[in-house]
Amino acid sequence: xxxxxxxxxxxxxxxxxxxxxxxxxxxxxxxxxxxxxxxxxxxxxxxxxxxxxxxxxxxxxxxxxxxxxxxxxxxxxxxxxxxxxxxxxxxxxxxxxxxxxxxxxxxxxxxxxxxxxxxxxxxxxxxxxxxxxxxxxxxxxxxxxxxxxxxxxxxxxxxxxxxxxxxxxxxxxxxxxxxxxxxxxxxxxxxxxxxxxxxxxxxxxxx
Numbered sequence: 752x753x754x755x756x757x758x759x760x761x762x763x764x765x766x767x768x769x770x771x772x773x774x775x776x777x778x779x780x781x782x783x784x785x786x787x788x789x790x791x792x793x794x795x796x797x798x799x800x801x802x803x804x805x806x807x808x809x810x811x812x813x814x815x816x817x818x819x820x821x822x823x824x825x826x827x828x829x830x831x832x833x834x835x836x837x838x839x840x841x842x843x844x845x846x847x848x849x850x851x852x853x854x855x856x857x858x859x860x861x862x863x864x865x866x867x868x869x870x871x872x873x874x875x876x877x878x879x880x881x882x883x884x885x886x887x888x889x890x891x892x893x894x895x896x897x898x899x900x901x902x903x904x905x906x907x908x909x910x911x912x913x914x915x916x917x918x919x920x921x922x923x924x925x926x927x928x929x930x931x932x933x934x935x936x937x938x939x940x941x942x943x944x945x946x947x948x949x950x951x952x953x954x955x956x957x958x
Contacts, residue, residue, distance in 0.1 A: 827846070827848050827883065828847050828848075828853075829846070829847040829848060829850070829882075829889075830845070830846050830847050831843060831844070831861045831862075831864075831865060832844055832865065833866075834878065839874055839945065840874045840875070840876055840939065840942060841866060841873050841874065841876070842876050842878065842935075843862075843865060843875055843876070843877050843878065844877070844878040844880075844881065845879055845881070845882040846882055847882065847883070848882075848883055848884035848885070849882060849884070849885040849886070849888075849889035849892075850884075850885070850886045850888065851887075851888035851889075853889070854888055854889065860892075860896060860899070861892070862875070862896055870899075870903075870905070871899045871900055871902065871903025871904070871905050872903045872904045872905045873900070873905045874905055874906045874945065875900070875905065875907045875908070876908050876909075876910065876935065876938045876942060877907065877908070877909045877910070878909075878911055878935070879909050879910065879911055879916065880911040880912075882912075882913065883913055883915070883916070884915075885916060885919075890920070890923070893907070893925075893928075893929055894928050894929075897928050897929050904945065906942050906943060907929055908929065908930040908931075908932060908938045908939075908941045908942050909929055909930065909931050909932065909938065910931070910932040910933065910934055910935050910937065910938035911933070911934060911935070912931055917931060930942075
């Protein structure tokens with residue numbers, strides 16, 4: 752993850768990725784606005800601010816402003832894309848950092864944009880190897896998507912999660928909802944056969 756340092760007058764408090772969205776009244780005209788910077792400041796600015804020496808200190812020069820040094824995370828955009836389709840299983844991959852900014856209540860699901868209007872009937876194996884972060888909104892999106900897959904005859908499984916993502920989901924017992932496999936082959940084994948194939952196999956075994 753790229754970390755960028757910048758300086759801004761203490762009176763400006765924060766920098767946002769989009770001043771037009773987060774600061775429509777232009778309250779902070781002197782605030783630096785580096786590209787793709789979201790308003791996640793870590794650690795919090797109020798606690799981590801590095802202030803210059805007080806202006807009333809005998810050894811400090813007189814100045815009109817104090818300055819604050821802040822560390823701002825530059826987030827990698829979330830992407831979801833199709834890798835291949837094999838034997839009725841759609842192999843997808845996710846990358847970047849999935850946050851609330853990437854999901855809206857209105858509009859099509861991210862899966863629908865990739866798989867089409869009948870996406871809930873698809874069996875999907877999602878490669879999570881390049882997804883480094885997800886927040887509660889992204890977790891809710893995965894849970895809602897799995898419910899839709901199950902009701903439509905499809906299924907969702909994931910594999911190759913990064914350790915920090917897997918640890919978070921393990922705390923939430925997320926595997927009860929979506930299987931989390933170590934690798935692609937184990938993920939394929941976690942995906943059940945479609946209902947017609949099950950019925951055909953049972954019929955063949957009986958005869």
